[in-house]
Every structure is written in C-alpha cells, then in structure tokens.
Amino acid sequence: MPQFSELDKEAVRILRNAFLAFENEKSGTILTEDIGTIVEMLGHRLDDKALKLAIKEADPFNTGKVEFEPFACFASKYVEVEEDADAVAKELREAFLLYDRESKGYITVEVLRQILHEIDDKIPPEDLKLMIEEIDADGSGTVDFEEFMEVMTGPL
Numbered sequence: 001m002p003q004f005s006e007l008d009k010e011a012v013r014i015l016r017n018a019f020l021a022f023e024n025e026k027s028g029t030i031l032t033e034d035i036g037t038i039v040e041m042l043g044h045r046l047d048d049k050a051l052k053l054a055i056k057e058a059d060p061f062n063t064g065k066v067e068f069e070p071f072a073c074f075a076s077k078y079v080e081v082e083e084d085a086d087a088v089a090k091e092l093r094e095a096f097l098l099y100d101r102e103s104k105g106y107i108t109v110e111v112l113r114q115i116l117h118e119i120d121d122k123i124p125p126e127d128l129k130l131m132i133e134e135i136d137a138d139g140s141g142t143v144d145f146e147e148f149m150e151v152m153t154g155p156l
Helices: 009-022 032-041 048-058 068-078 085-099 109-119 125-135 145-153
Strands: 029-031 065-067 106-108 142-144
Touching: 009 029, 009 032, 009 068, 029 032, 032 048, 032 065, 032 068, 048 068, 065 068, 085 109, 085 145, 106 109, 109 125, 109 142, 142 145
Parallel strands: none
Antiparallel strands: 029 065, 106 142
C-alpha cells in the first residue's frame, strides 16, 4: 500500500470528494460498510471475498471506521486519474444526461434528492436539504450541468 505522501494530487482530490460524500457525521471517518459503494463509484466492483479483504486492509483493527489518509492509501489503486480535462467533462456530461431524462439541460432538485437518497438512504432529511441547497447554488430549484460539474470536480 502506498504512503499518503506518494499519492497523485488529482487522485487525492477524487478520493477526498468520495470520502466527504460518505463521511460519518463530520467525524473525519467513513464507515467500513460504505467502502464497497465508494469503490463502485470509482468504477470497480468487488466480489464478497475481495470486499472483505479490502475492508480488512482499510480497517486492520476492525473498528468499523476509516480515517481519510488510510482510506486514500487503500483506495488509490481504484482511482484512474484522467489527465485530459476534456475527457472528464465528456464523461460527466454523459452521466448528467442519464439524469436529465427529458433533455431540458437541468435536473430538478427532486431528482437530485432521489439520487442522493438512492446512494445513501441513511442521510438525515436536514442534511439532505443542506446538501441540495449547497449544490443548487443559485436557488433555481434545478441543477444545471455547470453546477453538476462543480459538484463532481470542485470549483473551476
């Protein structure tokens, strides 16, 4: 497993975004039960045996929680850093279009709420409301591609 200081800065940014999406109540940790979901978000599917090994690697003392640096060291092998910003934008556009079912150029905050609930049905309603308010920065009740892109990649 690589040392944290050896990780690519872009990989760390990607992993930090994934980690923060699952952070356990601002505790600086994620639950080990979320590792499989995060690895899937990074484009890899682990069978039960591989997932158990991954959790053991990330949480060797079986605490049920993992801090960011050990998580990043473990999960870095699942991150494929795109060097080409155009390729990243194209992939995000394709993902956005999957949710923009009516091709209007935006998704509603209700669709976004459903997506976030599907990702993690344990998000408290107040936290979900705050997340959506942050994502829908202009308060329009919709999330356009630029807002979506910023959520997925960070400020431009």
